[in-house]
Structures are given as C-alpha cells and as structure tokens.
Amino acid sequence: MNYRHSYHAGNFADVLKHAVLAQIITYLKRKDQAFRVIDTHAGIGSYDLSSAEAQKTGEWRDGIGRVVEAELSAELKAFLAPWLEAVQSLNPDGGIRHYPGSPKLARLVMRKQDRLTAIELHPEDARQLKSVFEGDYQVRVIELDGWLSLGAHLPPKEKRGLVLIDPPFEEAGEYDRMVEGLARATKRFAGGTYMLWHPIKADSPLAAFDKQLIALGRPRTLSVRLLARDNKAAPGLNGTGLVIVNPPFTMEAELRQVLPELARLLAQGPGAGSEVRMLVGES
Numbered sequence: 001m002n003y004r005h006s007y008h009a010g011n012f013a014d015v016l017k018h019a020v021l022a023q024i025i026t027y028l029k030r031k032d033q034a035f036r037v038i039d040t041h042a043g044i045g046s047y048d049l050s051s052a053e054a055q056k057t058g059e060w061r062d063g064i065g066r067v068v069e070a071e072l073s074a075e076l077k078a079f080l081a082p083w084l085e086a087v088q089s090l091n092p093d094g095g096i097r098h099y100p101g102s103p104k105l106a107r108l109v110m111r112k113q114d115r116l117t118a119i120e121l122h123p124e125d126a127r128q129l130k131s132v133f134e135g136d137y138q139v140r141v142i143e144l145d146g147w148l149s150l151g152a153h154l155p156p157k158e159k160r161g162l163v164l165i166d167p168p169f170e171e172a173g174e175y176d177r178m179v180e181g182l183a184r185a186t187k188r189f190a191g192g193t194y195m196l197w198h199p200i201k202a203d204s205p206l207a208a209f210d211k212q213l214i215a216l217g218r219p220r221t222l223s224v225r226l227l228a229r230d231n232k233a234a235p236g237l238n239g240t241g242l243v244i245v246n247p248p249f250t251m252e253a254e255l256r257q258v259l260p261e262l263a264r265l266l267a268q269g270p271g272a273g274s275e276v277r278m279l280v281g282e283s
Contacts, residue, residue, distance in 0.1 A: 009047035010060030010099045012266040013240035015067060016226050017166070017197050018105055020242055020251075022082035024162055024193055025109045027248035034113040036156035038163045040146030042103045042118035044125050045132035046090075050097050062228075062268060064096055070265055076258045082109055102164055104132060107139060114138065117153060119146045150181045155189035163189070166197040174198075175205055178243075179212045186218050186245065193246045200225060200239030202232055210279060213243060219283035222247050222276070224255055226263050230271025243279075252276060 008014070028035045049060050064087065067080065086108040090098040100108060103118040110116065116139045120126040126143040133139040142149070146167065154163070163185060167174050178196050185194065200206065213221055227239035244251065259274040266272070 007053045007057045008059050009101065010049055010065070010096070011063040011237075012059075012226070012228050012268075013063075013197075013199070013237065014099075015063045015266060016224070016240050016262070017242065018100075018102065019080050019083040020224070020244070020255075021102060021162075021164065021195065022086060022105060022109050023079065023251065023254075024195065024244075024248060025106060026082045027250075028160065028162065028193075029109075029111060029114075031160075033160055034111075034115065034158045035160035035162070036115045036117060036158045037106045037110065037161060038117045038119070038149065038153055038156065039103045039106065040119050040149050040163065040165050041167045042120045042129055042141075042146075043101045044120075044128040045101050045104045045118070047099045047101060048097060049099050060096070060099065063266065064099065066265055068096060072265075073258075073261055075254075076261050079254055079258045102166060103129065103139075106162075106164075107133070107136070110138070112138070115156075115158065116140070117142065117149075117156075119144050119149045119153075121145050147177060147181055150185040151188065154185055155192070159191070161189075162193045162195065164195050164197075169199055175209045175212075179209070179216060182213075182218065182245065183216055191246070193248075194244065196243040196245075198241045198243070199237050200227065200231055200241050201237060202235060204231075206241075214279050217280055218245050219280060220247065221245050221278070221280040222252055223279050224259070225275045226259065226266065227271060227273050228263075228266055229269035233269065233271060252278060 086105050118141045120129050130141045222244045224242040229238050231238040255276045263272050263274040
C-alpha cells in the first residue's frame with residue numbers, strides 16, 4: 001500500500017472529479033432537507049501543492065494550474081464555480097498552495113445542517129484526516145475499510161445524500177469490487193446518488209466494466225470520461241472516468257456542453273477528448 005495522493009493532488013483527474021462532486025452537492029442543496037456525504041476512501045483531506053511530493057511530479061500544473069489561468073466560456077466557468085470557489089477559500093492570499101481533497105471539498109460546499117462521513121483505512125492517513133476535521137461536529141472520521149461502509153453505513157439517517165467511491169486502484173480487482181459494492185449499496189439506499197471514480201490506462205478493462213454496469217441495471221447510470229491523451233500511446237494515467245448513478249437531472253446535458261472544452265484545456269497530447277454516455281436509462 002504505497003499510493004499517496006500527495007503526488008497527484010490537483011491533477012487533471014482531480015479537476016473532473018472534484019468539479020462534478022461540488023456540482024452534485026450544490027444540486028442537493030436546492031432542497032432544505034439535510035443530506036449526508038459518505039466518502040469511502042477519503043485520504044488525508046487536504047494537500048499542500050508546495051510540498052516535495054507535489055513539486056516532484058508537478059501534475060497540478062496541468063490540472064488546476066491550467067484552469068485558474070485559462071479564459072473559460074461562461075458555461076464552463078459556471079460549472080466549475082462551486083469547486084473553484086472552495087479552492088479559493090483555502091487560498092485567501094491568492095495562488096493555489098492549498099488544495100482540498102474530496103472530503104475537505106465536500107465540507108466546504110455543504111451547509112450547516114448537512115453531514116459528512118469520511119472513511120479511511122490507512123492508520124496514518126486516518127490520523128491526518130481526523131486532525132483536519134478536529135472539533136467539527138458535522139464531520140465523522142472513521143478508520144475502516146471503505147468497502148465495508150457500503151453495507152454498515154447505508155442508508156444514512158438523513159435518507160438523502162451522495163456516496164463517493166474513490167479507491168486508489170493499487171490492488172487487482174478494484175473494478176469488480178466497485179460493481180459489487182454498488183450492487184450492495186443501492187439495495188440498501190436506492191434513492192442516493194453514487195459517484196465512482198476510475199482511472200483510464202492502456203490496460204483498464206473499460207469495456208468489461210461498462211458491461212457489468214449495464215448488466216447491474218441501476219436506473220440512470222451515467223458514464224463520464226475525459227482523455228488527456230491517446231489511451232494507447234503512453235503508459236500511466238491517460239484519462240479519468242466517473243460513473244454516476246442517479247445524477248442530478250441537469251448533469252448529463254451540462255456535461256455534454258462543457259466537457260469538450262474542459263478536455264481541450266487539459267489535453268496533454270494527441271487523442272485528448274471526452275465522452276458522456278447514459279449506460280442505463282430510466283427504469
């Protein structure tokens with residue numbers, strides 16, 4: 001277990017994942033009723049882009065670094081606004097030294113009546129995560145295998161919310177675990193929104209993953225993918241994908257509108273592009 005997101009925080013994959021996460025939470029806030037966000041693989045919560053790890057890879061420069069310097073269309077600017085406003089709140093003096101991981105981002109976008117459950121298995125990371133939220137009564141940090149939370153912590157008492165499943169993909173079988181976990185979770189909490197992140201690499205079993213999700217048949221299963229470069233041209237992380245079950249009703253159309261522009265902005269080589277596809281429609 002040697003994956004550390006400190007090397008990758010703020011990269012192009014984080015841009016898509018966190019922009020969509022902030023948008024879903026913003027949509028949930030349209031109703032006064034409280035909701036809960038459950039982050040199954042939460043990490044350490046906050047990242048310093050001036051750290052040795054972040055500076056070693058410099059991945060954030062081709063992610064959030066490009067976004068904050070770009071002239072954006074009105075549509076893309078509006079879509080990214082909840083995420084960018086949260087990032088800017090951590091950097092009141094300008095620049096982007098401090099970057100929120102998904103649990104910190106969720107907390108920044110939530111209201112006072114909403115709650116966050118942040119789950120992290122690694123003891124050291126869980127300790128850091130607890131320090132980030134120390135004294136915050138709206139947040140519960142649990143040291144636990146995130147896959148187990150899809151049974152034990154669902155449904156939330158609020159009966160509304162978002163479940164983020166974002167494993168590090170350092171073990172074989174993570175795609176199968178995602179489908180199995182989604183099957184269990186949606187049986188317990190069918191009305192929730194689920195967002196699953198996955199990497200896109202040359203050896204990623206994307207076609208098989210899609211077939212499994214279609215066979216699972218959960219209504220309104222949306223696939224969103226962004227390629228920074230041709231997936232066959234280079235090893236490593238070439239793209240980023242999200243699966244969203246029960247997305248906000250406006251999200252598919254919004255992503256179809258803004259994702260091509262975002263893909264051009266984040267392109268790192270030939271073959272960059274995007275795809276938005278509804279794998280399973282209404283029941």
